[in-house]
Amino acid sequence: xxxxxxxxxxxxxxxxxxxxxxxxxxxxxxxxxxxxxxxxxxxxxxxxxxxxxxxxxxxxxxxxxxxxxxxxxxxxxxxxxxxxxxxxxxxxxxxxxxxxxxxxxxxxxxxxxxxxxxxxxxxxxxxxxxxxxxxxxxxxxxxxxxxxxxxxxxxxxxxxxxxxxxxxxxxxxxxxxxxxxxxxxxxxxxxxxxxxxxxxxxxxxxxxxxx
Amino acid sequence: xxxxxxxxxxxxxxxxxxxxxxxxxxxxxxxxxxxxxxxxxxxxxxxxxxxxxxxxxxxxxxxxxxxxxxxxxxxxxxxxxxxxxxxxxxxxxxxxxxxxxxxxxxxxxxxxxxxxxxxxxxxxxxxxxxxxxxxxxxxxxxxxxxxxxxxxxxxxxxxxxxxxxxxxxxxxxxxxxxxxxxxxxxx
Numbered sequence: 106x107x108x109x110x111x112x113x114x115x116x117x118x119x120x121x122x123x124x125x126x127x128x129x130x131x132x133x134x135x136x137x138x139x140x141x142x143x144x145x146x147x148x149x150x151x152x153x154x155x156x157x158x159x160x161x162x163x164x165x166x167x168x169x170x171x172x173x174x175x176x177x178x179x180x181x182x183x184x185x186x187x188x189x190x191x192x193x194x195x196x197x198x199x200x201x202x203x204x205x206x207x208x209x210x211x212x213x214x215x216x217x218x219x220x221x222x223x224x225x226x227x228x229x230x231x232x233x234x235x236x237x238x239x240x241x242x243x244x245x246x247x248x249x250x251x252x253x254x255x256x257x258x259x260x261x262x263x264x265x266x267x268x269x270x271x272x273x274x275x276x277x278x279x280x281x282x283x284x285x286x287x288x289x290x291x292x293x294x295x296x297x298x299x300x301x302x303x304x305x306x307x308x309x310x311x312x313x314x315x316x
Numbered sequence: 317x318x319x320x321x322x323x324x325x326x327x328x329x330x331x332x333x334x335x336x337x338x339x340x341x342x343x344x345x346x347x348x349x350x351x352x353x354x355x356x357x358x359x360x361x362x363x364x365x366x367x368x369x370x371x372x373x374x375x376x377x378x379x380x381x382x383x384x385x386x387x388x389x390x391x392x393x394x395x396x397x398x399x400x401x402x403x404x405x406x407x408x409x410x411x412x413x414x415x416x417x418x419x420x421x422x423x424x425x426x427x428x429x430x431x432x433x434x435x436x437x438x439x440x441x442x443x444x445x446x447x448x449x450x451x452x453x454x455x456x457x458x459x460x461x462x463x464x465x466x467x468x469x470x471x472x473x474x475x476x477x478x479x480x481x482x483x484x485x486x487x488x489x490x491x492x493x494x495x496x497x498x499x500x501x502x503x
Contacts, residue, residue, distance in 0.1 A: 191461075192469075287413055
């Protein structure tokens with residue numbers, strides 16, 4: 106009986122191609138050590154993750170990326186959001202190293218500045234997403250359930266503080282944003298507390314593309 | 317929710333806009349410079365799929381009811397018309413660091429991927445010349461939206477060259493106000 110080694114040889118060649126878009130069980134043995142977006146200015150570029158000493162290309166268009174899920178996942182922002190002012194709206198995607206699959210977990214009218222992973226006291230995971238717009242210059246805060254998507258958004262608000270499961274959001278008037286943009290301090294006109302555990306019970310938010 | 321400042325929603329050819337802006341009274345608010353933008357969406361190639369009037373209504377609804385802003389940019393400049401959106405004598409919303417001190421002018425198109433359309437360019441230079449002449453502004457202090465450190469995106473796109481815009485305005489302003497001594501005059 107003749108055994109052909111050609112398929113095995115081809116498989117090995119595919120596995121070592123640099124920058125190749127791969128994932129799945131082979132990649133899932135490792136943790137994501139580093140993420141890199143190959144772009145200039147404020148335009149999107151390919152996203153690479155470094156795991157097990159190898160770099161994988163996991164998305165063609167990304168803006169920023171954050172390692173989450175104990176190094177098994179990467180959350181990344183991309184320009185395919187819900188439109189917004191001058192089409193600045195971003196989406197947040199979640200790539201899973203084990204499965205090699207990605208899901209869109211937020212689609213917004215604003216640009217994503219920061220993503221922070223939080224573990225609540227009842228063992229749930231939430232992503233705090235800090236965003237801004239390029240017209241008024243306001244900040245906006247969203248909470249994402251990684252399993253169900255965006256469940257809460259507060260517009261014209263900044264994350265003031267977080268202590269355990271409690272978020273403290275400061276709300277500002279329209280005229281305040283330009284003062285803040287120019288480096289001066291303004292107190293919020295209203296501060297509200299939110300319990301992350303309760304926010305994670307909200308129904309998912311689905312933005313309609315606009316304008 | 318902030319008070320919505322309303323829109324003009326009227327379209328002008330370049331000569332009509334020059335006459336229109338001369339009628340505007342700048343008593344309560346007076347800008348110091350212009351910030352130049354591009355709409356990105358709609359692209360210029362999509363702009364005429366909907367009437368200009370419907371575009372104005374749609375944009376007003378988005379800024380007022382979705383973004384919950386008090387206003388939007390001042391002008392939308394297309395290949396056929398100059399649309400006045402936010403009244404030119406009230407502050408608009410378009411660029412985080414400069415909303416209280418600058419006019420916002422949107423060029424219709426996505427100039428990251430589209431070539432700078434000659435008809436849009438012509439209308440933009442005409443409108444900007446009228447604006448600078450009306451308030452005696454210096455074209456050298458015109459800014460692009462992406463020069464605002466607080467903006468989120470690359471606006472207008474790479475196909476807009478600021479020096480060409482500034483020199484285009486300067487040439488037109490010079491042509492409007494020729495020097496006292498014309499070469500060959502009086503011979």
